Amino acid sequence: MADAQQAAHWDAIWADAGASLDRHGNAVLPSVLHAGQCEQLAALYARDDRFRSRIVMARHNFGRGEYKYFAYPLPPLLERLRHALYRRLAPIANRWNRQMGLEVQYPAELDAFLARCHAAGQTRPTPLMLRYGAGDYNCLHQDLYGDHVFPLQVAILLSAPGEDFTGGEFVMTETASRGQHADVVALGQGDAVVFAVNQRPDMVGRTRTRASVPRVAMRHGVSVVRSGTRHTLGLIFHDAREASASAGEAA
Template structure:
């Protein structure tokens, strides 16, 4: 769990990642975590240490399944991923906001952005660990949590499709103005991550830039157990 993260991050095609985000609102980061790291993170779910709260989705109408929010200090690998990925995504986030006519800009360092969240009363860490069993699913949603929202987030699949579970595809939808929603299934294997728009992204139309709202969820798990870690860069109220 203490292996450096610079190697898998440096190996990624960040020009391709940026292009994919601009074109479709999401990008695949293959092999971000090793199988050993995935299994170690998934194994944390069985205990309560290191978590601040547990949510049973069905009680709130979120779907079926459950998740736990990590407490501070975050697991080392989650904290390092959050810190290392943020500055790579900041240029995209700032460019998107400028294109959409939004005044908000994000600082280069994640600690400075978290300080901004905390000054606004967003004090609770948002990275989370999700667990799904047979019949479980996650309704389409957005992870906003407060006034200060970083426009990109990450989901990392910790389980192996076809071995640990069946079904349970990661699903994204986008709602363009005056058009029906479009859905897309993201193909993930164990250790793969998807970075995607939290809320809105800019799209070039014939009359200029317009905003597209995106939501994400997980289709019904048909068999087995599926674990995912979510990395959200803003903290919550």
């Protein structure tokens, strides 16, 4: 695909993603990574030198399975992805905050936002890789880590469903004034899901008498893996404060 065609292709995908995020709080980006890249990244899980810490979920009542937080410097592919995705997501995050009547706005580039995090003591990298085996799952949660929170994050499925594992669906719940709702998001190997970290504007509940729209509370998790092994890459855009693992650090 020529460069111009490829740019137009991704512009269309992002337009659809923005509409899906507004409606559901999540959106799928197809084939962000190819199979070879997925396999290369999943293989990093065995290399402790690339990570700053390992979390066993059962020890913290996060579910079952484990994950590792990458250390800085990030692998080059992750570094490029984190910056490129942030650049696309910052305008959506800013629009959401304006709609919800929140004053916080995010700079156009990730480095400027990370400087804001680091100045507030949030200096630990949050990109991570998760590994689930048969019987493992991830409880519904939010990834907050500190006072500075970027309201969108990304998970990329590195394993092939139906081949490497069964079960293990990505699940989101939302709580609004009109009730609760659950959404199961189907992903293929290399697909990314973009989703709300903790809240999004509720355009359905909007009224003309309000200066801002109501908010929908969001949580995400992973259903039980029935067989095999499932690896996922998580890209969170705010860094974490210096603290031990807590209920806000599952992903």
